[in-house]
Amino acid sequence: MLDIVVLAAGKGTRMKSSLPKVLHPIAGLPLLSHVLNTAVSLGEQDSSDHQLHVVIGHGADQIRQKIGSEGIRYCEQTEQLGTGHAVQQVASLLRDEAITLILYGDVPLIREATLDKLIATVSEESMGLLTIELEDPSGYGRIVKDAQGSVRAIVEQKDANTEQLALCEVNTGVMAVKGKHLKQWLPKLSNDNAQNEYYLTDIISIARRDGIEVITEHPIDEMEVLGVNNRQQQAELERYLQEHIATQLMTEGVSLLDPFRFDCRGNFEAGEDVVIDVNCVFEGDVTLGNNVHIGPNVCITNSVVGDNVVIKANSHLEDAVVRDNCEIGPFARLRPGTELANGAKIGNFVETKKSFIGEGSKVNHLSYIGDTTIGKKANVGAGTITCNYDGVNKFSTTIGDGAFIGSNSSLVAPVSIGDKATVAAGSTITKNIDTEELAVARGKQRNISTWQRPVKK
Helix, strand or coil: CEEEEEEECCCCHHHCCCCCHHHCEECCEEHHHHHHHHHHHHCCCCHHHEEEEEEEECEHHHHHHHHCCCCCEEEECCCCCCHHHHHHCCHHHCCCCCEEEEEECCCCCCCHHHHHHHHCCCECCEEEEEEEECCCCCCCCEEEECCCCCEEEEECHHHCCHHHHCCCEEEEEEEEEEHHHHHHHHHHCCCCCCCCCCCHHHHHHHHHHCCCEEEEECCCCHHHHCCCCCHHHHHHHHHHHHHHHHHHHHHCCCEECCCCCEEEEEEEEECCCCEECCCEEEEEEEEECCCCEECCCCEEECCEECCCCEECCCCEEECCEECCCCEECCCCEECCCCEECCCCEEEECCEEECCEECCCCEEEECCEEECEEECCCCEECCCCEEECECCCCECCEEECCCCEECCCCEEECCEEECCCCEECCCCEECCCECCCCEECCCCCCCCCCCCCCCCCC
């Protein structure tokens, strides 16, 4: 049995933000979400035996709204009286025979493997404490050991003497302990310290008095246990995580032309022979097929891209589906609801929204296609606009197979263009066009020979 307690009640004053600290993002997810995802993975084998508690305080309503409540029990810490006081808020919900694992909502990169090792140290006679050796331990609680190397206590920096300040092994705050032991020790905590707070770390000395051995485990590296207290630390962890993601993708065969100018802010999957140029951003759930080439400065959000697709520079895709052999951009924008069939082409400065572009069809230049269904092998000329909105309601446009829309045309929805129909350049179409018809809808041209060009006064 495992009871996971995540402390997430702090304001994060040094972030200088109205947003609770644990909701600030790295890699597109709130700090707290990273911790919760790891916590949930610990319980995947037998989730019925695991409980997840989150202690909230500052911005509690914002956290509930952003994170949701599925599988989570929230407990509110109305006064910020220290980490020990925070855990006291959830003590009555902890099960005696369960292992209680204490995590922190602003320490997002803690790894499942590290926590597995820590949990394994817990027994009726022992508890686990995650520590790390730092060259510069400033700001951290020091691990004080006896002559035999056993942990005797944790001393916070503000309460440490000169000898203790010289110690380099520090407390990360992450610990695992039997629920019944923790519930016995929490009422014994005192706030007789420099901060007048109830330190959770004081249970170490209490455990020693009760004959419980404190076993230390260590993370793989320092970044795993670093917290976020300001914008600089947030940026540091962001770049570390992005480098880790980039390295993993390259290991799987993705070519990143510069892995230090790559951002993944969600779930990313790619096939073979994928090439990604610099400054590309992937958000939400993104899947790329085989032999996809993506130019610089491309942003793709919650989209699926098929095989042999070329996406040129500065293009944006959001909630779009792109089938095989398509070409997009440069400077194209595919908005939500766009679907490109095999071999479709969207060119420069083209915007699409809630539209289907048929197999082999082309919208090459300077066009807006919204609420539209385009058939196979149609050609939409430069400057074409589907006028789909009357100021209140949206209407649909249908363009048939093999249709040709001349440049600078306006298709006023609802309207249907038949198969192999042609729209003359510069037309404003307000009525349906039948198969293979030519539609010419222009104002009558007048040439005025006596017209005088304006001059500056």
